[in-house]
């Protein structure tokens with residue numbers, strides 16, 4: 180018998196699979212289906228400070244090795260999202276992670292305070308969005324100082340444990356991770372989408388996405404996600420949710436071996452369907468059984484030894 184429960188900053192997950200942010204929205208009914216399909220935890224789509232339409236369609240395009248998306252952080256009003264979140268926290272039997280973003284340090288703190296009233300197991304700050312206060316509008320998450328200030332602002336506003344989601348689009352992911360850990364983050368999710376990339380419709384001679392460029396996810400980014408998690412495991416003590424390109428139980432085992440304590444599943448929900456959570460868990464159990472592992476913690480970080 181193998182045991183696949185895992186621990187994330189003191190929160191027990193029945194298995195290491197976590198629905199990644201933004202894949203299936205914030206609606207209670209959908210999160211409930213994911214929990215019933217066997218996920219160890221669920222993450223909402225990033226809740227923003229205001230209702231947002233996002234980019235016009237098409238916003239997602241499949242490429243031979245992954246998805247390109249330019250959803251543009253579309254979301255319902257924070258009040259609507261809050262009601263769905265509250266219901267999910269109350270009724271689901273798995274931990275709920277509330278992903279959110281804002282456009283300023285103060286905005287992150289204010290929204291964190293509001294969302295915390297729903298008592299999610301964790302907040303997950305998506306710091307890959309553009310900083311409207313910076314001169315160039317670059318993403319907060321590419322600057323260690325800005326990332327640390329956001330974490331400080333959130334930590335001053337709430338006692339709910341904080342996960343910070345990092346972008347891989349930086350030269351040195353270690354320094355961002357160090358900055359957010361020093362500022363008080365309780366865990367890290369790595370990685371958000373990579374890129375941007377683009378797809379061109381050869382017949383039409385035009386970009387496929389209305390936004391032209393989109394973030395890349397799925398199998399193409401798995402090697403990048405593995406490298407980021409491997410580096411982070413050496414740099415920080417807080418737990419890591421390894422996310423990016425996980426499609427199978429063996430992919431998940433590799434991510435755990437790189438140093439993740441749990442794993443985000445995003446694009447695979449689209450390619451394999453909602454049953455992917457229980458399927459990946461069975462595959463992991465089979466892998467562990469064949470390889471002689473009895474607990475998830477025996478896999479975590481083993482590739483560093």
Ligand SMILES: Cc1cc2nc3c(=O)[nH]c(=O)nc-3n(C[C@H](O)[C@H](O)[C@H](O)COP(=O)(O)O)c2cc1C
Pocket residue numbers: 199200201202224225239246248250252278305344370371372395396397398400422423424425443444445446447
């Ligand atoms: C359609 C789509 C929407 C996404 N929306 C969000 C989001 O709202 N917030 C966020 O932090 N990440 C978002 N992501 C990124 C995923 O949570 C995940 O980090 C990324 O897709 C890599 O994992 P994967 O290869 O398993 O999909 C989105 C990804 C996709 C494909």
